[in-house]
Amino acid sequence: MKEIRYRKAVRLALLVMLSLLLLIFTVACDPADTLAPGSSSDGGAASSSAPDIIDPTACEHNFGAWTVTEPGTCQKPGKEVRVCTLCLQREERDLIVPHTYVDGVCSVCHTACTHNFGEWTVQTPASCTAPGLSQHTCQDCGAVETQPIPQEPHNYKDGVCTVCGQKEPKGSAGLAYQKNDDNGSYTVTGIGACTDKDLVIPAEYNGLPVTGIAPLAFMGAPITSATLPASLTDYGLTPFLNCASLTKITLAEGTTALTSCWLLSGTAVKEFIIPETVKTIAGGFFYNSSVTTLRYAGSTSQWETISKEAHWAEPLSTSTVICANGSVSTKN
Ligand SMILES: [Zn+2]
Ligand SMILES: [Zn+2]
Numbered sequence: 001m002k003e004i005r006y007r008k009a010v011r012l013a014l015l016v017m018l019s020l021l022l023l024i025f026t027v028a029c030d031p032a033d034t035l036a037p038g039s040s041s042d043g044g045a046a047s048s049s050a051p052d053i054i055d056p057t058a059c060e061h062n063f064g065a066w067t068v069t070e071p072g073t074c075q076k077p078g079k080e081v082r083v084c085t086l087c088l089q090r091e092e093r094d095l096i097v098p099h100t101y102v103d104g105v106c107s108v109c110h111t112a113c114t115h116n117f118g119e120w121t122v123q124t125p126a127s128c129t130a131p132g133l134s135q136h137t138c139q140d141c142g143a144v145e146t147q148p149i150p151q152e153p154h155n156y157k158d159g160v161c162t163v164c165g166q167k168e169p170k171g172s173a174g175l176a177y178q179k180n181d182d183n184g185s186y187t188v189t190g191i192g193a194c195t196d197k198d199l200v201i202p203a204e205y206n207g208l209p210v211t212g213i214a215p216l217a218f219m220g221a222p223i224t225s226a227t228l229p230a231s232l233t234d235y236g237l238t239p240f241l242n243c244a245s246l247t248k249i250t251l252a253e254g255t256t257a258l259t260s261c262w263l264l265s266g267t268a269v270k271e272f273i274i275p276e277t278v279k280t281i282a283g284g285f286f287y288n289s290s291v292t293t294l295r296y297a298g299s300t301s302q303w304e305t306i307s308k309e310a311h312w313a314e315p316l317s318t319s320t321v322i323c324a325n326g327s328v329s330t331k332n
């Protein structure tokens, strides 16, 4: 009797334990589906053939390649995903589709490129004989913009440029100068001890630029020609008054502003050439001149861009400006 009751008790206990185990197993399995951790450890019915699946929070992830799920367009990004081969976690991101630019306009959506230019790079370096060229390229559509690099100054040593061999232009010797208030430039004040008939005002004196001519500086001087440097910004008032034998005034290429009035007043200059580089002409520049032929070294379209003050051409006897590629009226 005692032994039978003992066996019954053991069976009951085993039954209860088995039921409990089954309950625990069911609870543990249910919420995590087949991806529950440790599901392969002891004969779990559903997972015997599935690979080992790791808890995503503990996974060190081994993502596969990105796969496009929505191709998208250049107007609306698409989508692409990748999946971890260990824990099956998914990652999603936008797929940016670039525009297809042809000459700066997208051939798909016709949007113009707003340009995203990179750094300027030197294509041709500047030298003392020619300006250089630099360019930058749009990193989106490939458009290229260029800009000039200013010409380098000559590197004169003993009167000769060490780079290109050009001789240093020598100004007339013996002219009178005065240092300007800025202490960094000179004004030529008169003929001084100079006996040249062909006056050449140098661009530099004592290593500083010559920027001005004093009013009436060369009044009555017996010169026949005058060459003026591009460094001048102030031509003084009637600097060549009563220079009856002065028939030629040459302004250096590089001159930008014909500023002061009456440069040619009282001279015998009949033909005057405005350098291509000039950007402004002051009113009354030709006052009391003898000019009958006016030339401009640039083109007619360049001439249009020059800023001319009112009355700049008065009282010229000619109403024509002869440009390199044709003539224009002084009224333009
Ligand atoms: Zn993972
Ligand atoms: Zn587009």
Ligand SMILES: [Zn+2]
Pocket (backbone or CB within 6 Å): 104, 113, 114, 115, 116, 138, 139, 140, 141, 142, 143
């Ligand atoms: Zn662009």
Ligand SMILES: [Zn+2]
Pocket (backbone or CB within 6 Å): 128, 129, 153, 154, 155, 161, 162, 163, 164, 165, 166
């Ligand atoms: Zn040079």
